[in-house]
Amino acid sequence: MPTRAAAERIGTFLAVLGVLWGAWEGWRWIGSHYHLTWPFAVNDTTMPHLHRIIQALFQPAQANGPSLLHVLLNASAFTAKEAVLGFVLGGIGGFAIAVVLMQSRFLERGIIPYVVASQTIPLLAIAPMVIVGLESKFGGTLSAWECVSVLAAYLTFFPVTINALRGLQSADPRAVELMRSYAASRWRILWKLQAPASLPYLFSAFRIAAPLAIVGAIISEPSASIQGGLGGAIVNFNQYYSIEPQELWATNVISALLGIAFFLVIVFAERAIVRRAPEQLA
Amino acid sequence: MSDTPVVELKAVSKQFRGGTVALQGIDLTVEPREFVSLIGPSGCGKSTLLRVIGDLIPPTEGSASVNGKTAGRARRDRDYGIVFQQAVLYDWRTVGKNIELPLEMLNWDRKRRKARVAEMLDLVELGGFEGHHPWQLSGGMQQRVAIARALSFEPALLLMDEPFGALDEMTRERLNSELLRIWAETGSTVVFVTHSIPEAVFLSTRVVVMSARPGRIAEVIDIDLPQPRTSAMREDARFFELVTRVREALIRGGVEV
Numbered sequence: 038m039p040t041r042a043a044a045e046r047i048g049t050f051l052a053v054l055g056v057l058w059g060a061w062e063g064w065r066w067i068g069s070h071y072h073l074t075w076p077f078a079v080n081d082t083t084m085p086h087l088h089r090i091i092q093a094l095f096q097p098a099q100a101n102g103p104s105l106l107h108v109l110l111n112a113s114a115f116t117a118k119e120a121v122l123g124f125v126l127g128g129i130g131g132f133a134i135a136v137v138l139m140q141s142r143f144l145e146r147g148i149i150p151y152v153v154a155s156q157t158i159p160l161l162a163i164a165p166m167v168i169v170g171l172e173s174k175f176g177g178t179l180s181a182w183e184c185v186s187v188l189a190a191y192l193t194f195f196p197v198t199i200n201a202l203r204g205l206q207s208a209d210p211r212a213v214e215l216m217r218s219y220a221a222s223r224w225r226i227l228w229k230l231q232a233p234a235s236l237p238y239l240f241s242a243f244r245i246a247a248p249l250a251i252v253g254a255i256i257s258e259p260s261a262s263i264q265g266g267l268g269g270a271i272v273n274f275n276q277y278y279s280i281e282p283q284e285l286w287a288t289n290v291i292s293a294l295l296g297i298a299f300f301l302v303i304v305f306a307e308r309a310i311v312r313r314a315p316e317q318l319a
Numbered sequence: 320m321s322d323t324p325v326v327e328l329k330a331v332s333k334q335f336r337g338g339t340v341a342l343q344g345i346d347l348t349v350e351p352r353e354f355v356s357l358i359g360p361s362g363c364g365k366s367t368l369l370r371v372i373g374d375l376i377p378p379t380e381g382s383a384s385v386n387g388k389t390a391g392r393a394r395r396d397r398d399y400g401i402v403f404q405q406a407v408l409y410d411w412r413t414v415g416k417n418i419e420l421p422l423e424m425l426n427w428d429r430k431r432r433k434a435r436v437a438e439m440l441d442l443v444e445l446g447g448f449e450g451h452h453p454w455q456l457s458g459g460m461q462q463r464v465a466i467a468r469a470l471s472f473e474p475a476l477l478l479m480d481e482p483f484g485a486l487d488e489m490t491r492e493r494l495n496s497e498l499l500r501i502w503a504e505t506g507s508t509v510v511f512v513t514h515s516i517p518e519a520v521f522l523s524t525r526v527v528v529m530s531a532r533p534g535r536i537a538e539v540i541d542i543d544l545p546q547p548r549t550s551a552m553r554e555d556a557r558f559f560e561l562v563t564r565v566r567e568a569l570i571r572g573g574v575e576v
Contacts, residue, residue, distance in 0.1 A: 212409070214403075215401065
């Protein structure tokens with residue numbers, strides 16, 4: 038049911054979009070009119086008209102081929118598949134690591150530095166190890182896109198582990214005593230108390246992890262020689278950037294929209310799942 | 320009926336890491352159907368003593384037994400229910416589901432759980448609130464839910480750690496009377512921590528006065544007000560005499576009242 042609040046939101050969104058559009062075209066006009074060269078020269082290559090980027094979506098990407106939009110939607114679907122699996126793997130793996138780490142202060146102190154260190158290694162450096170190690174082409178058991186999912190999971194598990202650990206430890210100590218008074222097993226304390234208490238923290242992590250899963254998938258696709266996804270499209274249009282910049286820009290717009298879509302799925306899932314006092318609602 | 324004491328503490332001492340002596344040489348026996356209050360200044364170890372009885376923390380020396388078993392055995396047998404100063408309800412569960420929690424731990428089937436929840440809601444006069452979430456209730460109502468949850472599996476012993484300490488005076492007096500009614504109806508034994516002298520006198524069959532750190536039992540005072548207690552007794556001459564006796568015992572124990 039469209040409400041006043043919903044209408045206001047849509048209005049705000051359109052107003053901000055309008056301002057951003059105006060800023061882009063305004064800067065473009067000033068830059069080309071006064072021949073600005075700092076911080077960069079403004080021309081059709083560095084800042085294509087926004088309407089040209091939109092137009093590019095509806096023109097064939099190759100002569101007599103389907104429209105760019107069609108190509109990019111297919112690529113998005115492929116990348117989304119990788120990202121969803123990566124997100125699920127990273128989410129489950131990240132949560133499982135947190136559950137293990139919360140069992141003892143010693144484990145937490147001992148392992149957390151390695152968890153942090155894992156994120157200082159660029160995905161590009163991990164990619165060949167995962168692909169050569171796991172892909173069927175090299176004697177492993179996974180297909181190329183599944184390897185990409187594993188790499189996406191490598192990015193997504195981190196915020197999940199950090200927040201889940203905090204969330205699991207956020208349960209009221211008296212609530213833990215209460216569970217002990219019921220002679221609840223450690224496993225039951227985890228499922229009935231600590232896991233539900235961690236949900237708000239977990240969803241904060243998911244909001245970060247969902248777009249990360251897409252970034253991870255896009256970055257990893259070239260390493261896995263996948264051309265059918267958004268990563269492949271970006272590499273492809275990179276090569277033509279100086280001639281047809283609007284195609285790469287259009288690809289970026291679609292990638293961003295996919296990331297936003299993932300983010301929104303998490304936001305709506307959170308609203309449906311997490312029950313908490315109104316004053317604690319974000 | 321057996322006359323095994325419900326709680327039996329023998330020479331219980333508790334020293335925390337860092338050296339603080341919270342309890343020293345506590346001997347205490349609580350008989351079935353008694354209502355015993357522990358009263359004393361902040362930091363006298365009364366909450367610690369309650370946790371020792373509940374096997375939530377181990378004593379450094381001495382022994383604690385409940386229903387003739389070790390405190391640990393009794394906890395695993397779910398011999399007691401506990402209520403804290405804060406209701407400690409789970410926000411993500413409805414009132415009904417909160418009361419059901421211990422029954423889930425006991426692996427009761429759904430139908431039996433639902434029936435008991437309805438009974439408990441009647442007992443604490445919260446009929447109709449089953450589907451509400453905790454944050455929709457007042458502090459006093461939340462505490463009644465906590466009491467219903469603690470009593471839902473019919474433990475022989477109810478441990479209460481300043482359960483009405485965070486409530487306003489009016490609500491507190493109302494809940495005092497309600498607790499006595501529940502105590503009479505369920506036939507349970509209660510160990511009750513408080514720092515309100517009138518509350519201790521009004522509720523208890525015995526008041527255990529504790530001295531400041533290290534926590535020791537300074538005096539035990541029998542409360543001979545007739546049962547059942549009524550609010551009118553709060554204005555009785557005998558009530559005031561007993562309040563004065565408890566106050567003087569606290570002062571002798573080293574408290575400035």
